Amino acid sequence: xxxxxxxxxxxxxxxxxxxxxxxxxxxxxxxxxxxxxxxxxxxxxxxxxxxxxxxxxxxxxxxxxxxxxxxxxxxxxxxxxxxxxxxxxxxxxxxxxxxxxxxxxxxxxxxxxxxxxxxxxxxxxxxxxxxxxxxxxxxxxxxxxxxxxxxxxxxxxxxxxxxxxxxxxxxxxxxxxxxxxxxxxxxxxxxxxx
Amino acid sequence: xxxxxxxxxxxxxxxxxxxxxxxxxxxxxxxxxxxxxxxxxxxxxxxxxxxxxxxxxxxxxxxxxxxxxxxxxxxxxxxxxxxxxxxxxxxxxxxxxxxxxxxxxxxxxxxxxxxxxxxxxxxxxxxxxxxxxxxxxxxxxxxxxxxxxxxxxxxxxxxxxxxxxxxxxxxxxxxxxxxxxxxxxxxxxxxxxx
Numbered sequence: 001x002x003x004x005x006x007x008x009x010x011x012x013x014x015x016x017x018x019x020x021x022x023x024x025x026x027x028x029x030x031x032x033x034x035x036x037x038x039x040x041x042x043x044x045x046x047x048x049x050x051x052x053x054x055x056x057x058x059x060x061x062x063x064x065x066x067x068x069x070x071x072x073x074x075x076x077x078x079x080x081x082x083x084x085x086x087x088x089x090x091x092x093x094x095x096x097x098x099x100x101x102x103x104x105x106x107x108x109x110x111x112x113x114x115x116x117x118x119x120x121x122x123x124x125x126x127x128x129x130x131x132x133x134x135x136x137x138x139x140x141x142x143x144x145x146x147x148x149x150x151x152x153x154x155x156x157x158x159x160x161x162x163x164x165x166x167x168x169x170x171x172x173x174x175x176x177x178x179x180x181x182x183x184x185x186x187x188x189x190x191x192x193x194x
Numbered sequence: 195x196x197x198x199x200x201x202x203x204x205x206x207x208x209x210x211x212x213x214x215x216x217x218x219x220x221x222x223x224x225x226x227x228x229x230x231x232x233x234x235x236x237x238x239x240x241x242x243x244x245x246x247x248x249x250x251x252x253x254x255x256x257x258x259x260x261x262x263x264x265x266x267x268x269x270x271x272x273x274x275x276x277x278x279x280x281x282x283x284x285x286x287x288x289x290x291x292x293x294x295x296x297x298x299x300x301x302x303x304x305x306x307x308x309x310x311x312x313x314x315x316x317x318x319x320x321x322x323x324x325x326x327x328x329x330x331x332x333x334x335x336x337x338x339x340x341x342x343x344x345x346x347x348x349x350x351x352x353x354x355x356x357x358x359x360x361x362x363x364x365x366x367x368x369x370x371x372x373x374x375x376x377x378x379x380x381x382x383x384x385x386x387x388x
Contacts, residue, residue, distance in 0.1 A: 011370075013370075014369065014370040016213075017238050017368055017369060017370055018213055018238070018367035018368055018369050019238075020213060044242070045211075045242045045243065047239050047251065048238070048239045048253070049239065049332035049333060050332050050333020050334050051333070051335075053333050053334075055333045057241065057332070059241065083381075086386065134332070136337075138244050138249050138251070139243060139245070139246065139248075139341075140244050141243055141245075143243060160370070161369045161370040161371065168378070168379075169378075173212035173378065175211065175356055175380065176208040176211055176355040177355065178384045179355055179381070179383075180380070180381050181356075181380060182381055183379045184362070184363075184367065184375035184376060185362075185375070185376060185377045186373055186374070186375060187277075187374050187375075187376055188373055189281065189284040192281075
């Protein structure tokens with residue numbers, strides 16, 4: 001939960017370029033209180049869609065509570081968890097926000113965003129604040145296409161790109177079922193033997 | 195280049211669920227020879243878009259030669275390279291197929307697919323044969339949405355999911371610039387200490 005630093009929008013794509021699982025936050029714009037009742041959904045299905053303007057896509061099953069919220073509020077935040085949030089990442093994908101407040105259940109802290117009404121998750125390592133530009137039906141999911149209007153990251157883990165720590169790269173990647181990839185190492189193709 | 199085994203279409207999503215960089219093959223349907231002049235493009239921007247029917251998305255810059263080919267032929271193959279193909283993966287993203295035959299240049303072997311006219315890359319570890327269902331303009335890229343009609347993988351590396359070898363998971367993930375993540379380990383969130 002270190003202090004976050006702004007990431008230039010031209011580099012925001014690198015927050016998810018390597019395919020991590022993400023925690024997407026969204027709000028019910030008609031909810032009571034401010035900034036509205038916030039929810040969290042775990043998504044492996046995400047990608048970069050454009051460099052300029054910076055855009056990303058997230059796919060949600062059409063029955064999901066977060067699908068309903070993003071359709072209404074037209075905003076979302078992509079939060080990138082590190083391996084220390086593995087259990088919360090798993091849990092947020094298995095509990096419905098219709099029934100439970102996932103921030104409370106998984107001891108996560110909502111933090112005001114700069115450009116959208118949706119909160120960030122303070123414990124995550126990187127964030128992208130997004131405005132929905134399009135929603136495309138693809139089979140049993142909807143792809144929400146968002147323009148990234150603000151990006152932030154923990155400078156000890158992301159500095160121009162995700163950096164290798166003593167325990168490798170800290171992001172987590174969903175292999176399927178209850179299995180995740182973590183602790184990947186960095187190789188520079190220009191200097192492969194370093 | 196082991197013998198490949200069919201992956202059930204209900205599990206095909208797991209070939210790219212964890213966000214690897216892919217090599218997409220495509221052909222010029224108006225080209226001479228059979229199955230037409232094939233090309234290869236390296237893409238970090240890919241994702242799963244639907245479980246049933248199984249669908250994936252790939253984003254291509256609109257000036258790219260492969261963009262032109264996929265628009266014409268409405269087919270593509272997603273090939274997943276292992277770390278031993280790092281240099282070819284890098285190279286196929288930096289050379290244009292308008293000028294060079296990338297199969298020849300990077301010593302890759304085209305292999306007939308089962309359901310599409312586009313060849314597979316024999317040296318890759320997994321493959322998804324796709325039919326284009328939609329093309330969506332997203333900023334400076336086009337998202338091609340493909341239905342997966344056939345999936346194959348090397349059973350020593352993928353068996354229901356990517357498996358950890360002595361040198362970790364063998365797929366590669368693009369961090370940005372010339373940097374890639376590799377050798378990730380597997381953690382099972384249900385048994386995190388094993």
